[in-house]
Amino acid sequence: MWRVLSFVPALLVTGLLFGGGLLLGGLQSLGYAPALGQDTLNVDAYRQLFADRGFWASLGLTAWVATASTLLAAVFGTAFALLLHRAGAGGRLRFLFGLTLPIPHLVASILTLLLLSQSGLLSRFTLAAGLTAGPQDFPALLYDRRGMGIVLELIWKETPFIGLNVLAALTQLDPRLNEVARTLGAGPWIRFLRVTLPLIRPALLSSGVLVFAFSLSSFEVPALLGATSPTTLPVLAYRAFTDTDLTARASALAISMVVAALGGALVWAYVRAQGGRGG
């Protein structure tokens, strides 16, 4: 009982601020705008949205960006964690590995831009090295329709996040387990799959879910590195929200609600899956 009560203050703040925002957003997505003289609710915004091909293209891109960046960040993060763990890395190496964590995504996106754009730093190196004759010869990694630039930035930022989580789980792992598996004749690959992976799975899953939910709702990264069209749902929502036609706000909030529902469904599924295992 006391355990539950101690959460009440935090829950109240989150519930009020977050739930209130969600409720108001939901109302506005249903066309509630008293300032514009609209106080009846309807689902027009959603109907228009689901009939719009651009929305589905945007949803596809958002899902692809979030999936690709989460999977690759998980693979790289786990690989780095294993390497660092194997090398018995001390605090200094770990610190270096986590160096990108405090950099905001906004700054990281600008860095990506300066580094990888067709007239960026790398392109200037290839020009100086005589590999390219101008900006047009450098591969167009940014602003492309498949969101490559967005995925690259997210991987760069989120790999250490997942990696450090996995590393923390690895350090708690009993080394004797691997010894036993080895004496029983298991090769390194089998040992990883059967011994290490099941033990780091909770850390990998929890950080992966966080990264996925973040990538789904990230605004600044696709806004700076994505193509004009298709773009991800948060950018689409922002555009509708900043439309001079004030009636487009319902559509902006409807898109935001879709993003919130996707993120919510994902977390709910994760919590349910965890619930069966008491952790």
Added chain:
Amino acid sequence: MKRVLILSALLTLTTARAQSWAAIQKQAQGQTVNFYMWGGSDDINRYVDTVVAPAARKAGVTLRRVPVSDTVQAVNKVLGEKQAGKNTNGSVDLIWINGENFRSAAQANLLLTGWAEALPNARYVDWKSPAIRNDFGFPVNGAESPWGSSQWQYVYDSARVKESELPRSFKALAAWIAAHPGRFTFPAPPNFSGNRFLRQAMFELAGGQAQFVGPYKPQLWATAAPKLWTYVKTIRPDLWRGGQTFPADVPNLYSLFANGEIDFAFVQNIAGIAAEVKSGVLPATARVFVFDAGTVTDTHYVAIPYNSAHSAGAKVVANLLLTPELQLAKLSGNLWGDGLGIDPARVGPAFQKQVRAALKVGPYTLDPALLSSKAFSDVDAQYDRNVQDGFKKEILK
């Protein structure tokens, strides 16, 4: 308590109508004015911070510049406050605004009206001129005070393109783009400049700007629109990055231009690109030119939201923006190069001489006589809206 607050708010509202300028000045003392303005140009920001803000401080007002990436964000903020029932003590005091944003803000009753012509410095403004009385064909109605004027010009790099090869019409531009794939682009609407670029293409393709003057004509749009979209679809494959993506704003366009990814950009300052070259945003080999048929000229304004917490301070700042010294400093290509919002003839012969001296014609600045001979006004804001929607439907689909 609440009742007292509402009563006092009502009192200030009713007395505000019949206020003398001296009373406004007195009320403005010690106020902090939140000036929401597009922050995409370091030169303009510097002018506001180093010239306008000190002058405001002398008048007893603290000017706080709030940069936005699009004016619509300021309009949205006021609308959000209106929706939340915050009809006094709003957080926006002054907005740099014109065109479509003005129309939508005026239509949602978000702006204070009937104050602009009562400012002491309004005597320098030619309020009879239709270019000032109407903003994109929408009556200003005292809700906007002029700040300056601009004219569209094209920027090219003389190190890469010869003057004799310059395209001087949209038809010639299409031919140039086809001959130089990947070397031209424009910001995607709803960006202000991208939209204005496309509207000018529409004028030429439909046979001139004159027929677009006056209230919005649906039939005219119906015949002009297909020509415009056919044009855009024709040049699109040869645009920068194959027309698959567009820069978001003029600063992005300038960095592509300065980095040698594209060969043309746009500018709207009367002094051309003098300020941009001086601050290093554009290379020293950059030059300006206009199309033979002319380009759009227009006035830009400041407006005060209906719920501004410091409307007296905002009026003092709007009045300051019209003082001849500040207008002259703004005209100089050393700082910004923006056109005047006042009529030099109304100030006096000495000022007229200073204006002529301030506009040094040179490699970065076109002759004002040439500019004014090749100028036409912008048109009803509905065309702006249609171009924006059409671009999304026809091009970005």
